[in-house]
Structure formats: C-alpha cells, structure tokens
Amino acid sequence: MNKKRPVNLDLTTIQLPLPAFTSILHRVSGFALFAAIALLLYLLQRSLSSAQGFAEIKVLLSGIGAKFIIWAVLCMLVYHLVAGIKHLLMDIGIGESLEGGRLGAQAVLAITLLLAVILGFWLW
C-alpha cells in the first residue's frame, strides 16, 4: 500500500454526506431508545397497576416537561422506525444506488419531521 496516500481522519474536518448523517442518527436513536425502554416499562406498569396508578400517570404526562420527554422519545422511535423501514427496503434492493441513498436519506428526514410535528399536535 502506498504509505504516502493522503489520509484525513480528523472527523471535525469531514462533512458527513446526508446518508451518513441519517445512518449515525439511526444508531444514536437506537441507543437512546435502549435507555428509554425503562421509562416506557415504568409508564406501562403504573398505568396498568390500578385506576389510581393510571390517574397518576395521566397527571404526570400532562406536565409540560414530561410531555416534552415523551415527545422526544416518540420522535426517536418514529425516526428509528422510518430509518429501519428504509434499511429493509435497501435489503431487498430498493434505493441502493448513490442517488437512491441520497433520496432515501432525504425521505427519512422529511417523513420523520412531518410525523414529529403531527406527534407534537397530538400530544398538546
């Protein structure tokens, strides 16, 4: 191998192409969801425990801070889901070209943004 080949591993100087950005965001959202499962299990447990527990969760989720956290978790979930579906489509050979990859990444971001806004209206 040519040892004098140019190497640029300073990540701060590399601009991620859009498909790379959506890819790392898929990973980040997966990691965040791994932690958020604890919150979702807690909400499920309390809401199913008793009528009182359900009422407590309803009051808890009516707070602005809690609502924002739930919205953020749902946005991560929706992003992970949409990006995952794109992944499965690419597995069966749809959108594998360079142009297809760019279009797919744009579609994932656009669909997630739209759903995030809809989720926001739904929660508030």
Place this chain on the structure above:
Amino acid sequence: MVTNVTNFGRSGLHDWLVQRLSALVLAAYTLFLLVFLLINPDIDHVRWMELFQQRWVRGFTLLALVALIGHAWVGMWTISTDYLKPLLLRFLFQSGCSLVLFVYLVWGVRIVWSI
C-alpha cells in the same frame, strides 16, 4: 466464516436475520399501540386494562419483549464492537447491556403476568 463469541447467534448472518425479524415484530407492535392510542384519545383505565387483558395482546406484548431483547442486543453489540476497542471496556459494556436487557425482560414479563 468469521465468528465471535459475543455474537448473539454465533454468526453474523444469524444476527443479521435476528435484527430484521425482530424489527418487523417491533414495528408491528409499535404501530399497533400508536394506532390504538390514536383512535382512543380519551382513554381511561378500564379501556386500557381491557386491551391488555386480551390473551392475544398479552402474547403480542411478550413477543415484542423477546424481539426487543434480541434487537437491542445486536444493536448494542454492534455499537460496542465499533467504538469500544479496549477489550475490558467492551466486555464491561456488553455485560452491563446484558444485565439491563435481563432486567427489562423480567420486568416486562412481570407486568404482563400481573394484569
């Protein structure tokens, strides 16, 4: 074939398949719950209990839970093998993830069991 003792299924191809099959289950379960909440905006405790008291919903929940364990393990394993190069650190991280997923599984089964 490249194998790694910490792979979920001892082979990358098996992990690849686990990741995709569990993804389909989790996608179906997520959409199911979201749609249920969307068409029941003023949900109360009775309606919520009725949903989870149905045998198929409890089965679906357990299936989603098992799918989650497999899906999250493959994902966290991939992250740890990509970014954590010192073996001890990687081992500790993977052990921690296993413990968390084990707790999730027991916790989730307890929730479904106690309905």
